[in-house]
Amino acid sequence: MKILPFLPELIRHIFKKPATVKYPFEKLAVPKRFRGTPILIPARCTACKICQLDCPAEAIEIVPVAEAEKKFKMTIHNDRCVHCEQCVESCPFNAMTMNQEFELAVFDRRKLKMEYVYTKAAPVPKPKTETTPS
Ligand code: SF4
Ligand code: SF4
Numbered sequence: 001m002k003i004l005p006f007l008p009e010l011i012r013h014i015f016k017k018p019a020t021v022k023y024p025f026e027k028l029a030v031p032k033r034f035r036g037t038p039i040l041i042p043a044r045c046t047a048c049k050i051c052q053l054d055c056p057a058e059a060i061e062i063v064p065v066a067e068a069e070k071k072f073k074m075t076i077h078n079d080r081c082v083h084c085e086q087c088v089e090s091c092p093f094n095a096m097t098m099n100q101e102f103e104l105a106v107f108d109r110r111k112l113k114m115e116y117v118y119t120k121a122a123p124v125p126k127p128k129t130e131t132t133p134s
Pocket of ligand 2: 044045047048050052062090091093
C-alpha cells in the first residue's frame, strides 16, 4: 500500500484537535432536546392513563393503590422504554418530562424500574403551544 498519497492528510490530522473525547473520563454535554429518561411529576398527574395507552413500548403501568384516597402507582419500565418521548407529548397535564440521563447500563434490568406512589392531582391542562406558520 502506498502511503505517500495519504501523507498530507496524515500530517494535517496530527495537528488537528481530536473529534472525539476520552469517554467516560471526559463527557460532552448532550443537546438541549436530548431524550433521556421519562420522569413523572406526580403533583401534576391525574392518573388518566393516556401516557400508558400511547406508549408504544408498553413501558408505563398505572394501577390504583387505594382508590378511596385516590392513590395510584405508576411504574416506568426503563428496560422497555425506547425514549420516544410520546408520553410527554401525549400527557395533557404536563406531568411527564424527559431528563438528560443516558448512562443507564445495569447488570440487573429490574433496577431500571422507576416507581411513583402518589395522590392523583386535579387536572390543570398544559398551555397550548404556538404553532409556527408553514
Ligand atoms: S419515552 Fe416512549 S417508550 Fe418511553 S415511556 Fe415514554 S412513551 Fe413509553
Ligand atoms: S402522566 Fe399525564 S397522561 Fe400519564 S396518567 Fe399522568 S396525567 Fe395522565
